[in-house]
Amino acid sequence: MVLNYIWLALILLAVLMGLVQAVFFGQTEIFSELLNSTFTNAKTGFELALGLTGVLTFWTGIMKIGEQGGVINTLSKGVAPFFSRIFPEVPKGHKVFGSMLMNVSANVLGLDNAATPMGLKAMSELQEINPDKKRASNAMIMFIVLGASGLTIVPTSIMAYRAQLGAANPADVFMPILIATYMSTLVGLLACCFIQKINILDKVVLGTIVGLTALMAGLVVGASLMDQKQLTTFSAIFAAIFLLGIITWFIVQAASCKINVYEAFIDGAKDGFKTAVSLIPFMVAILVAVGMFRTSGAMNLLEQGLAWVFEQCGINPDMAGAVPTALMKPLSGGGARGLMIEAMTNYGADSLVGRLCCILQGTTDTTFYVLAVYFGSVDIKETRHAVACCLLSDFAGMITAFIIAPIFFG
Numbered sequence: 001m002v003l004n005y006i007w008l009a010l011i012l013l014a015v016l017m018g019l020v021q022a023v024f025f026g027q028t029e030i031f032s033e034l035l036n037s038t039f040t041n042a043k044t045g046f047e048l049a050l051g052l053t054g055v056l057t058f059w060t061g062i063m064k065i066g067e068q069g070g071v072i073n074t075l076s077k078g079v080a081p082f083f084s085r086i087f088p089e090v091p092k093g094h095k096v097f098g099s100m101l102m103n104v105s106a107n108v109l110g111l112d113n114a115a116t117p118m119g120l121k122a123m124s125e126l127q128e129i130n131p132d133k134k135r136a137s138n139a140m141i142m143f144i145v146l147g148a149s150g151l152t153i154v155p156t157s158i159m160a161y162r163a164q165l166g167a168a169n170p171a172d173v174f175m176p177i178l179i180a181t182y183m184s185t186l187v188g189l190l191a192c193c194f195i196q197k198i199n200i201l202d203k204v205v206l207g208t209i210v211g212l213t214a215l216m217a218g219l220v221v222g223a224s225l226m227d228q229k230q231l232t233t234f235s236a237i238f239a240a241i242f243l244l245g246i247i248t249w250f251i252v253q254a255a256s257c258k259i260n261v262y263e264a265f266i267d268g269a270k271d272g273f274k275t276a277v278s279l280i281p282f283m284v285a286i287l288v289a290v291g292m293f294r295t296s297g298a299m300n301l302l303e304q305g306l307a308w309v310f311e312q313c314g315i316n317p318d319m320a321g322a323v324p325t326a327l328m329k330p331l332s333g334g335g336a337r338g339l340m341i342e343a344m345t346n347y348g349a350d351s352l353v354g355r356l357c358c359i360l361q362g363t364t365d366t367t368f369y370v371l372a373v374y375f376g377s378v379d380i381k382e383t384r385h386a387v388a389c390c391l392l393s394d395f396a397g398m399i400t401a402f403i404i405a406p407i408f409f410g
Contacts, residue, residue: 006368006387007289014292021297033295041291045284053276057269059117062250063102064268065261067095069254074098082208086189086198087139089129096125100143105242107151107365119147120275120377127378135382136375142192144374144386149185149393150365152177158362161341167349171226176355176404177362182216184364184397191389275377282376286368290331302327316406321346321353325360326398330391333366356405363397 018034021027077093079101084092087100099122107115122143130137155177162170186209193200200206254261293299306327307320321343329336340361344354367390375383 007285010289010293013298014289014296017296017298017301030296034292037291037295038288041287042284044291045287046280049276049280049283053273056117056120056276057272060121060272060275061265061267061269062247063099063118063121064271065254065259065264066098066246066250067268068259068264069250069257071098071250071253081204085202085205086142086193088198089137090126090139091129094125094129096122096129099125102246103143103147104151107147115147116373117272119143119374123374123378124271124275127380130378133378134380136380136384136386138192138196140375140378140380141384141386141389142189142196144370145188145192145389145393146185147374148365148367148370148390149181149188149397150363151181151185152362155358155362158340158358161337162344162349162358165341165344165349165354167344167354170349172408173355173358173362176359176401176408178216179404180359180363180397180400182213183400184393186213187396188389188393191392192385195385195389279373279377282372283369286372293331294328299324299327315402316352318352319356319402319405322356322360322402322405325357326401329360329364329398330367330394331369333369336361336366352405352409355409356401359401359405360398363401364394367391367394 014034018030021030079097080092083090083097083100087097090096099118103115103118103122123140126137126140126143127133130140155174158173158177159170162173189209190200192198193205198205200209251261254264306323307317310320310323311317325336325339325343328339340357343357344351347353349355367387371383371386371390375386
């Protein structure tokens with residue numbers, strides 16, 4: 001329901017801005033631009049969904065092999081102590097724990113193409129045990145909030161963009177991103193726990209949070225001892241070993257259990273293809289709305305207003321140039337990426353604004369894209385508190401980014 005209001009608001013505001021520009025400023029060409037943006041973004045949405053088909057088909061096939069070979073069950077047992085407490089309505093030992101773990105692992109490594117199909121697989125499995133098929137369950141919301149918070153240890157793509165645009169040390173944003181993205185995830189987790197009445201003082205939950213916090217601190221220290229080349233090389237090798245290891249493990253384990261690996265893969269791949277096709281309407285809808293909102297100039301007006309608020313609050317006015325990226329990130333990952341590159345081009349890759357935009361880009365995932373795709377894949381209509389928790393997580397990450405950027409680079 002909330003996504004419905006957001007979608008309508010984006011389109012209606014875009015049309016209203018178009019009317020204002022045409023009537024009061026004589027810019028009648030705005031209507032053609034708005035119309036063209038619908039065609040362009042509808043095509044983009046279709047192409048993105050189509051491009052996802054191959055990856056989704058492959059990874060759902062691999063997940064089916066792991067499921068039939070018993071690997072998913074093994075993984076489920078490993079995360080059961082923590083997951084059973086933050087997902088209390090999911091039966092103990094359920095296969096979805098393995099799918100969720102794989103999704104979280106892929107997100108942490110910045111492997112978006114691998115994370116999405118695993119996440120959609122998890123949503124499908126959560127829907128199987130959801131008593132109300134049109135209403136998001138607590139487990140679905142917790143899972144989506146953790147995914148949308150965007151916890152990423154290795155922001156490889158951002159470092160690559162910085163290198164291309166001439167940054168003296170492309171990896172210098174690594175630690176600020178890690179701090180901001182962890183705060184985003186932590187706040188999202190705690191918000192869901194509070195609303196869903198999950199006991200965060202439970203020794204397993206509290207111990208996991210404390211342990212992860214210590215791990216984050218250790219990674220920050222370790223990263224500070226590497227130069228950019230070493231960090232990038234390590235990230236690429238580790239990610240490759242991780243994924244190839246999973247594929248090999250799943251296949252070998254299934255074969256040892258005398259499972260017909262090929263048939264298992266085909267069965268899973270068919271489900272992945274069906275899911276990918278079902279995503280097309282949702283991706284087209286959200287991208288068209290966001291594209292119209294940007295083309296109308298409404299986004300620019302909002303940016304200028306927030307920049308004025310920054311100045312009135314005594315915040316460094318130089319950081320106002322990063323506001324567009326902060327505002328766009330929950331709406332469109334591609335749009336935010338473009339704004340990040342634009343900021344580094346205009347202000348410099350090593351400027352405060354350029355670095356801040358990189359931190360913002362790496363802090364969270366694209367909230368409304370995740371909500372639309374994940375809930376859309378299982379036909380959920382009532383999202384309940386998912387949007388509020390996701391936006392709170394986004395806000396925590398963004399505030400952290402704006403606080404730590406001047407500390408590191410001011």
